[in-house]
Amino acid sequence: MGKSFPLVAIFVFAMAVNVCYAVDYIVGDSAGWNPAVDFNAWAASKTFTVRDSLVFRYTKGAHNVVQVNQISDYANCYSGQSVPLTSGCGGDLSETVEDIVSMTSKMGVNSEEDWEENEEAASSFGEHSLVGRMIAKREIKESLFTTIFSHMWKGIGGWEVKVLAEEEDDSFVGITFKNQEEAKGILSKQPWIFNGGLLLLERWPSSGQWREAKLDKVHCWVKMKGWPIKAFTRANVTRLGEMDGDIQEIRWINESRMFLNGFVRMKIGCPLNQSIFVGRYIPCGGRKY
Secondary structure, three states: OOOOOOOHHHHOOOOOOOOEEEEEEEEOOOOOOOHHHHHHHHHHOOOOOOOOEEEEEEEEOOOOEEEEEEEOOHHHHHHOOOOOOOOOOOOOOOOOHHHHHHHHHOOOOOOOOOOOOOHHHHHHHHHOEEEEEEEEOOOOOHHHHHHHHHHHOOOOOOOEEEEEEEEOOEEEEEEEOOOHHHHHHHHHOOOEEEOOEEEEEEEOOOOOOHHHOOOOEEEEEEEEEOOOHHHOOHHHHHHHHHOOOEEEEEOOOOHHHHHHHOEEEEEEEEEOOOOOOOOOOOEEOOEEO
């Protein structure tokens, strides 16, 4: 915060009996101070008598300043007028410093005790749960989803689905399985194509908030073919694949067989907001293939 209290040393003096002080608390837009905390810290470092009185004035300005003025008129202080430094204060003031500090503490936000968090439960749930995005021409309810995918996910039972949100032509669902292995198996075989629709899947976000799932790519296996042998290198294959999206896996196993076949397979996450990449010419030996 830099020099937070540049005027305190100038204006805090002569705290005698029967004196009234006004505290101008001016906070800049980006300061983020807590009025009660900062004022209490200042008041705790001073010594007051029973007949001393503090008036707390809170305004918003361009600088960070705490200014303590000795004033003679409460009305001027509360109205926000500029009051010259004078001594003395009329009236019988019986408020104690403790009472006034207690009142200023109400200007701050009361802190709460930390709420209980169950990281273990959130982690366990996320390990066997997926978030899905259904892109379809018709509305898919939970009952229809269960009917469709019960046939497609044969051998996997006990899973549950919940429609989390519907936005335009897309529906977002949460799916939980009995164990982590089943969830991984379903995830690895995406995208799931059904009548008039496509289901994209992601792991349940570690934060526990399903809306943090991106679900903005179609993950699919593609075949790249037509490679001249001289240009058929892993580096060139990777370079071409990255033009289409995020490469997740390349089936680079038997080069001799790959050269005979003239193609290679890879799994790519293709962004939904980009046009489909169909290929390009590759220069090799002074020619383009």
